[in-house]
Amino acid sequence: MHDVEVKRRMGEADIAALSKLIEAASHADGHRALGEHKWLDLVQGGREGFAGFVATEATGRHRVIGYAQVSRGAGSWAVEYVVHPHWRTEPQLRGDLVAAALREIAEQGGGHVHVWVPKPSSDDDSVAEAAGLKRGRDLYQMRRSLPVEGLQSTVATRPFRPGADEEAWLEVNNRAFHGHPEQGSWTRRELDERERQPWFDPDGFLLAEIDGRLAAFCWTKVQDDDHDGGEVGEIYVIAVNPDFQRRGLGRELVLAGLEHLHSVGLEKAMLYVDRDNEEARGLYRMLGFHDDHLDRAYTGDISPAGELHTSPAST
Ligand SMILES: CC(C)(COP(=O)(O)OP(=O)(O)OC[C@H]1O[C@@H](n2cnc3c(N)ncnc32)[C@H](O)[C@@H]1OP(=O)(O)O)[C@@H](O)C(=O)NCCC(=O)NCCS
Structure with missing residues (x-):
């Protein structure tokens, strides 16, 4: 059981609790759980349209166990979410975070949305589908040393x-x-x-x-x-x-x-490449790049009324 609360500004205690969550998730995943820009938004109070959704245990110590962040980009919205490693077997938590984020976007006037998920699992696919989102692009991040x-x-x-x-x-x-x-x-x-x-x-x-x-x-x-x-x-x-x-x-x-x-x-280099760009992936592999992880975008169009229309595989 958990509660989800919206925050439009973050206090010191919120930032400390979220740092712990992000650290635990980053450690489990081997890469930073929330993109650098999103993290700066959070710490600096957020740009226009900023909203953070903090999920806490409903009982016991009320620890922070999940977080979703909404931000308005150029003509579209972006959502990222983080779930504590111990709570990943509970898809309801992801579902509630995504639903809260999409509701917020509808209330702020709606628009095109990308939900970016690093290392997506079948649970992420199911949560996105249940929220009416379509699978968009799959991007590999590839890396090598210099x-x-x-x-x-x-x-x-x-x-x-x-x-x-x-x-x-x-x-x-x-x-x-x-x-x-x-x-x-x-x-x-x-x-x-x-x-x-x-x-x-x-x-x-x-x-x-x-x-x-x-x-x-x-x-x-x-x-x-x-x-x-x-x-x-x-x-x-x-x-x-x-x-x-x-x-x-x-x-x-x-x-x-x-x-x-x-x-x-x-001393290191990286790049993003579409999963199905075999020509480019072959070239990068030949030059010593390896797949680091896959990022998946789920997309949809949120109407101001809150009704969701998915766009045909648009990104
Ligand atoms: C990907 C791209 C940059 C490759 O440039 P290129 O000059 O044609 O490639 P090269 O001649 O240097 O080929 C190097 C290797 O890439 C791979 N490769 C390139 N084109 C390929 C093709 N059409 N089919 C299969 N493999 C291909 C091969 O491994 C090739 O080695 P090989 O010739 O020994 O088989 C070029 O196809 C391109 O501009 N594509 C469109 C833009 C793009 O996708 N950019 C990358 C985005 S991440």
Whole structure:
């Protein structure tokens, strides 16, 4: 038996209790239970639309045994939840946390929602289905250590030039990722928005040209590591112009990106790849990446009235 309570601001005692929960879950799972941004939202009081749902034991010491957090992104909502390892055999707890989060979104006007679950189990699938959500994308996080011993890139690359390379990059990106739900139809506005981010570094955004045409690129990003609080280098977006694929350029560009990340002092690299992108997964495996874990998105559209309509596998 448990109770679920909504919190729109967190006091010190709440943060301490949630830290313990997140620590226990992270220890059991081998990776951080709540994403860095979500955790910052929680500690700093939350952005617009923030709501945390804290589940406690209904009896005894009323320990915190579960937590769900709702946050409003650009045009959609995101939900993450954490369950204490000792309470994972009780699907009702997950179900109540997800239901509370979705109710909150309905009360705040509804909209498109992603519920991201790391290392999903069949219980997570059942809970999402019962809440009327559809299974969206499955993403593998793959990792490897740096440097890559014994392999060197042999293709010349140069840094992205803000203000000059945007149109060529957009064309190659959108052709290479044609049909991809998130990466396949970028506009100038989306690219400009990324270039304004504090993490944006043109020196880590490598382009390779053949006969004056953009043939391939590897865009890297340095970020906080959810595993241990250190830093990790991400292969953020990589693609080869379809006119130049299967000539070894993908492999060369991954190596160039990894060399750059090691040159700025990083000792590990990671990336996200769709589960069914066999070409890319084969390439990454060949270069020593291993699957770290799978993240699954469940999606749906919440109407303001609280009635749930699922969208056809949209992400
Ligand atoms: C994935 C991608 C970058 C590979 O680039 P590429 O230059 O064509 O790949 P390479 O010639 O360097 O091939 C390296 C290895 O990747 C794998 N691979 C690449 N394309 C493949 C395909 N069509 N089918 C099967 N394996 C493939 C193979 O293991 C290959 O090694 P091999 O040639 O010895 O068999 C390219 O296909 C691409 O841009 N895809 C669209 C964008 C994308 O999915 N990016 C990755 C997102 S995480």
